[in-house]
Amino acid sequence: MSLFKKLFGSKQKKEVSGKGTGQRGEFMPEIKLPTDEKFTINFKKNGGKFLYCDSLEEIHNSFKNILAENNWSPEDVCCIDSKVSNVFNQFNFSKNSNCQGATLLLSPCENLVADNGAILISSNQIKESKLNELPDNFIIFATTSQLVDTIGEGLRGIKNNNKNQIPTNITTIKHFSIKEENDFLTYGSSSKNLYLLLLEDL
Numbered sequence: 001m002s003l004f005k006k007l008f009g010s011k012q013k014k015e016v017s018g019k020g021t022g023q024r025g026e027f028m029p030e031i032k033l034p035t036d037e038k039f040t041i042n043f044k045k046n047g048g049k050f051l052y053c054d055s056l057e058e059i060h061n062s063f064k065n066i067l068a069e070n071n072w073s074p075e076d077v078c079c080i081d082s083k084v085s086n087v088f089n090q091f092n093f094s095k096n097s098n099c100q101g102a103t104l105l106l107s108p109c110e111n112l113v114a115d116n117g118a119i120l121i122s123s124n125q126i127k128e129s130k131l132n133e134l135p136d137n138f139i140i141f142a143t144t145s146q147l148v149d150t151i152g153e154g155l156r157g158i159k160n161n162n163k164n165q166i167p168t169n170i171t172t173i174k175h176f177s178i179k180e181e182n183d184f185l186t187y188g189s190s191s192k193n194l195y196l197l198l199l200e201d202l
Contacts (some may be wrong), residue, residue, distance in 0.1 A: 033146050035114045041195070042117025045160035047177035056087065059141070059197050063088065063106075066139060067194050077139075078102035081125055085142055099129070104137035110170075111154035112147045112196075118174040119194070120154045122167035131171060131192070138173070138194045143201040 029120040033041070043050060051062040067073065077093035079085040084106060085093075099105055119140055126134065148154045153170065159166055175191040 002077035028091045035142065035149050038149075039112055039114035039117060039147055042114065043112075043116070043176075046117045046174055048117065048194050048196060049176070050198055052198050052200070054200050056199070057135050058138075059199055060088070060090065062197055063091070063139065070137075072103055072137075077106050078104070078135065079106045080127060081108050084108050087141065099134055102135050104139060105135050106139045106141065109142050109146065110158055112142055112198075113149075113154055113172065114147060115152050116172075116174060118151070118156065118172040119159075119196070120170070120172050121146075122171070123160060123169040124167045126160075126169065126171055131173065134192075136193055138192045139197060140194060140201070143199045144172050145201050 033079075039051075045176045051066075053059045053062055067077075074093040077091070078099035079088070079093055080099070088106065093106070105126075107121070107125045109119045109125060111123045113120055119142075148157065155170070158170065173192055173194065176194040177191060
């Protein structure tokens with residue numbers, strides 16, 4: 001996933017000559033963006049905040065910085081998923097399925113959907129909890145190999161990866177700003193203040 005490295009590691013890309021840009025005819029086919037770039041654009045448009053990391057050490061440092069930035073402590077964190085709690089085992093937070101009273105949820109996801117910048121999750125991550133029963137603040141831990149173009153592709157992946165028992169409670173989180181809750185465009189969906197810790201694994 002060299003795009004993330006380009007975005008976060010180099011600023012030379014911005015100095016591209018303006019010659020030839022904006023000269024595409026209105027009937028020309030749309031330029032197909034790479035999946036990672038499309039996800040980045042749409043995710044940020046939805047109000048999401050993400051930190052791209054090359055290693056687990058960077059993931060842990062970013063997690064610490066998010067807690068410090070928001071004046072959260074490890075005691076404020078709820079983690080339902082045992083695999084993720086093992087990744088973050090140096091932090092002492094609640095490792096059970098009851099998130100009542102927690103300020104934020106640390107969770108993995110099924111996929112990152114490029115088409116609309118959404119996070120696809122299921123009962124594998126949140127059991128049978130409804131989104132509005134979970135904390136307003138989410139920290140999602142994901143890898144670049146979880147990027148997919150469409151929700152359909154993500155659903156096929158869930159089916160293929162869970163042949164014995166397909167998970168229930170499959171949903172997407174697409175609105176990442178609590179302020180938007182009164183907006184009629186987000187009616188019926190749960191807005192979450194969401195951070196994405198994205199680990200390079202390709």
